[in-house]
Amino acid sequence: RKEVEQDPGPFNVPEGATVAFNCTYSNSASQSFFWYRQDCRKEPKLLMSVYSSGNEDGRFTAQLNRASQYISLLIRDSKLSDSATYLCVVNNRNAGNMLTFGGGTRLMVKP
Amino acid sequence: DTEVTQTPKHLVMGMTNKKSLKCEQHMGHRAMYWYKQKAKKPPELMFVYSYEKLSINESVPSRFSPECPNSSLLNLHLHALQPEDSALYLCASSQDLPRGGLQETQYFGPGTRLLVL
Numbered sequence: 001r002k003e004v005e006q007d008p009g010p011f012n013v014p015e016g017a018t019v020a021f022n023c024t025y026s027n028s029a030s031q032s033f034f035w036y037r038q039d040c041r042k043e044p045k046l047l048m049s050v051y052s053s054g055n056e057d058g059r060f061t062a063q064l065n066r067a068s069q070y071i072s073l074l075i076r077d078s079k080l081s082d083s084a085t086y087l088c089v090v091n092n093r094n095a096g097n098m099l100t101f102g103g104g105t106r107l108m109v110k111p
Numbered sequence: 112d113t114e115v116t117q118t119p120k121h122l123v124m125g126m127t128n129k130k131s132l133k134c135e136q137h138m139g140h141r142a143m144y145w146y147k148q149k150a151k152k153p154p155e156l157m158f159v160y161s162y163e164k165l166s167i168n169e170s171v172p173s174r175f176s177p178e179c180p181n182s183s184l185l186n187l188h189l190h191a192l193q194p195e196d197s198a199l200y201l202c203a204s205s206q207d208l209p210r211g212g213l214q215e216t217q218y219f220g221p222g223t224r225l226l227v228l
Contacts, residue, residue: 032209034216043201043219044154087153096167097209099217101153 003027004090004102012108017078021105023071023088032091033064035073037084038104044087047073078109114138115220117202123226124192132187132223134202142166142208143185144217145177146201154201160185161208192227199224
C-alpha cells in the first residue's frame with residue numbers, strides 16, 4: 001500500500017463547478033498535512049496546510065479525518081487558472097518526519 | 112520573500128560530463144532539500160541538509176554529490192550520470208527540520224530540468 005494515495009484523474013470540470021479531491025494516508029502517526037499545487041513543468045507551490053479543525057482559504061476548503069486517515073480538498077467556483085496537478089503531502093513518521101507526496105490529482109477546468 | 116532560486120533552468124550533459132546544480136535561498140531557512148521528479152510522478156526526496164550538515168541521504172547513488180557551502184547555498188554535483196537520471200531536480204528549504212512530528216512548510220525552487228544523453 002502506498003504511503004499517500006490519490007486518484008490521478010484527470011478531473012475534467014466546467015468553469016464554475018465545484019470539485020473535490022480525496023487523499024488517504026497509511027501512517028496513523030502522521031501529524032502534518034498539506035495540499036500543494038503543481039503547474040505543468042513548474043515547481044510545487046504550497047496551496048494550504050490542513051488542520052484538524054478544517055480550514056478554508058477563499059474558494060478552497062481542506063478537511064482532515066484522522067479516524068479514516070483521509071484528507072480532502074474542495075474547490076468551489078472553479079476557474080480556468082485552477083487547472084493543475086494537486087499533490088497531497090503528509091509527513092512520514094517512519095522517515096525522519098520528511099514529506100511524502102501523493103501521486104497527484106490532475107484537474108482540468110474547461111470554459 | 113519566499114523565494115528559492117535555482118540555476119541553471121535547463122541542463123543537457125553527456126554521461127562523462129561533470130556539472131553542478133545550484134540552489135540559493137535568503138529566507139534564513141536552516142533546512143534545505145534536494146528532490147528528483149520524473150514526468151507524471153511526485154517529487155522524491157534525495158538529500159536533506161540541516162544547519163549545513165547532511166542529515167538524510169535517501170540511498171542516492173554516489174554519482175550525485177551534495178554540498179552545502181553555507182546556510183544560503185546548496186549544490187548538487189553530478190558526475191557520470193545515466194540517461195535514466197534525466198528529470199526535474201527541485202531544491203526546497205524550510206525554516207527548520209521537523210520537530211515533534213510537525214513539519215515546517217517547504218518552499219520549492221523552480222527546478223533544473225536535466226537531460227542526460
